[in-house]
Amino acid sequence: MADTSKDHLFLKPGFFSEKASYDYPKPPPQTQPVPAQERGTHAATLREQLTGIRQDIAAAIKLQEDSKSILDKGLIVEFESFEGIGEAFEEKQFGGNSELLNIRYEDKRTFATVFIPDGALQKFEDKITAYSAHKQRSNGVSADNQPLIDSIANFHKATVKALWTDTVAMPQDNTIACWEVWLSARGDRQQQVEGFKSLAKTLGIDVSDSFIEFKERTVLLIRATKEQLEKSILLLNNIAELRKAKTTADFFSELKGNDQKDWQEDLAMRITVLPANENTPFVCILDTGVNGAHPLLKGSITxxxxxxxxxxxxxxxxxxxGTGIAGLSLFGDLTAKLENTKLVEITHRLESSKIINRSEFIPNEKDRPLDLYAEYTEQAIYQAEIPHARRKRVFQLAITTIDSWDRGKPSSWSAALDKLAFGNNNIGRLFIVSAGNADVMLKNVKYPEFNMSESIRDPGQAWNVLTVGAFTEKDLLSAAESADHNEITAFHGQISPYTTTSFSWENEWPLKPDVVMEGGNTAKNKFGQAQADSLSLLSTNNKFTEKPFIPM
Structure with missing residues (x-):
């Protein structure tokens, strides 16, 4: 029978189900009983810890009363299981109005973080008393709470670590970091938020104006050190979980030039470029050139x-x-590299062979230069190969036409790439070629139908090249940009609004793209789709003396 109390489940009229037994693909796991402890000794140990918790709660309540805080009175307590018990705790086990905030599994132990409000500790103490007395109900059913109490190795006042539920490492003590704070809604959601913000302000902690609400949680962002959070038990009492705040490219692209340079210098100090040898791979970028003096590139291109x-x-x-493509070729999305403190090891190198010197499209046929990009590409390849014939290289071409009339049919450019890729004397070349951009800025473009109709751009239809299309996991529109846009276009994992496809090609042409990678997302407004920095990748700027970073 479905549980209709869950407001996230919807049973549609006319929907019928059929009951069937479940067939295990292998024998079901056996539930291990909780090992029995020596009751007298174990109860005495827990009561001793209970005395400390009672004192901590009293101190927290007095501090709250002295500061006239409007946050709920109580204390966050972390319970730790014995090793090997597995899923040891459930919310209903703690009794009273206690709230289970989060559960973590580390080193074969279960850790439960529980908010125990004023007065609720007695309920837990009663459980320990019943356990030590082997208490039973009148019908003979055990009421001694043995599974719960035998599971608990110890418990203590929770720290920031008890609230950290992310999979990445927690920030160091004195490192200023952006935290994603999941506040407990409890009785009065607005009161909890306002109380948290007020208390954070007294500690010098920056709190975002924007927040998002879920049924039991309110999520907002703060900028603080771990030490700042540890200083206030009242602040922690309102937090259910702490996670790393997800940084988007606009955080860096919107910084002033000097601030960007500070972040650039921090990353540059963490980069190690390994010495080149005969097996070092090179990425030869066929584009608008590369400004190799960029501080993040200069160690990898001469x-x-x-x-x-x-x-x-x-x-x-x-x-x-070209410089933006170089940054992506070397680092991937720079946002991920800038926001952490990890060392970055570079094992490959870059080359650049310039085949284009402008960015604008000239619509007037009589003014358009007669550029034969098939021949330009061939020249660019030989320019790189002649002085360094033995290098192991990949050719990267992110320059394509803006039209889509080929629909998979060969062109002089794609045919040239097929010939160059095949090579001579069984020595071929590997080309990585862009599928090309769909013109998402056109008014009233319908996603994703538009991407299905927009054909892969020339020369991405070449048979012998690896054509790269795009999906996106960029689904976090920043608060600043959401003021001008209604919502994101693509959801997490969907086709990127920027990419083109071979959906409209005839069957005799190859299926393209061959692979997909992160290509960014767009945002919707009343006019259609628009570029948003927070939904873009971040890379190296050719005008690096002004600003080192640019959204791509």
Whole structure:
């Protein structure tokens, strides 16, 4: 029988179900009984710990009364099981109005973090008394709480560690970090939020204005050190969970130039570029050039790694695309590298062979240059190969046409790539080619139907290249940008609004793209879709003396 008290379950009229027994793919796991403790000794140990908890609760309540805090009175307590018991605790076991905040499993032990409000501790003490006396009900059923009490190895006043439920490492004591705080809603949600914000302000902790509400939790962001959080038991009493705040690219792209440079210097100090040898792979970027002097790139690309098909163009990047592609080729999304303190080890190198010197599209046919990109690409490849013939390299091409009329049919450009990839004398080349961008900024574009109709751009239809399309996991629209946009376009794991597909191709052409990678997301507003920094990847800026980072 369905539990209709759960408001997240919906039983639709006309929906019928059929009962069937479950067949285990293997024998069901056997539940291990909780090992029995020596009751007298174990009860005495827990009562001793209970005395300390009672004193901590009294101190917390007095502190709350002195400070006139409006937060709930009580104390967060962490219960630790004996080793090997498994799922040891349930909320109903603690009695009274106690609230189970979170459960963690570490080192074969279960840790339960419980908020025990004023007056509720007596309920737990009664359980220990019944346990030590082997108490039974009148019908002979045991009322001694043996499974719960025998499970508890010890319990104590909770610390920040007891509230940390994320899978990544918790910030160090004196490191300023952004925390995602899950507040308990309890009786008066608004009162809990206001009380938390007021108390955080007295501790010098920054709290976000925006928050999101779930049935039992309110989630907001704070900027603080672990030490600041540890200083106030009243602040911790209102927290159910702590997690790492998810950083989006706009946090860095919106910083002023000097602030960006501080983050850049921190990352640069953590980068180790391993010495090159005959097996070191190179990524040769066929694009608008690369500004290799960027502090995050210069250890991985030298002047001898920069080429151009036209000396008049120079080898540098004046458009901004090639340097951004270089950053993604070297680091992936820079947001992830900047927001942590881990060392970054670089095992590959970069090359750049410039095949384009502008970014604008010239619609007027009589003014458009006669660029034969099939021949340009071939020139660019030879420019890199001739001086460094023995390098093991991958060619990366993120430059495509903006039209989609080929619909899988070969073009001079795609045919050239097929020929170059096949190579001579059984020596081929590996090309990684973009599927190309769908023009999402057109008015009233319908997602994802538009992506199904927008064909992969030339030369991504080449048979012998690895064509890369895009999905997205960028689903967190920042509070600042949400003021101008209604919602995100794609949900977590869906096709990126930017990508094109081979959905509309005839059957004789290959299925493309060959692989998909993170390509970013868009946001919706009243005009359609729009670019949002928080839904983009972050990379290296060609104008790095002004700002080192740019959203891609």
């Amino acid at each position: 002047d001898n790694d920069l080429f151009t098909i036209n000396e008049a163009w120079g080898k540098d990047d004046r458009v901004g695309h």
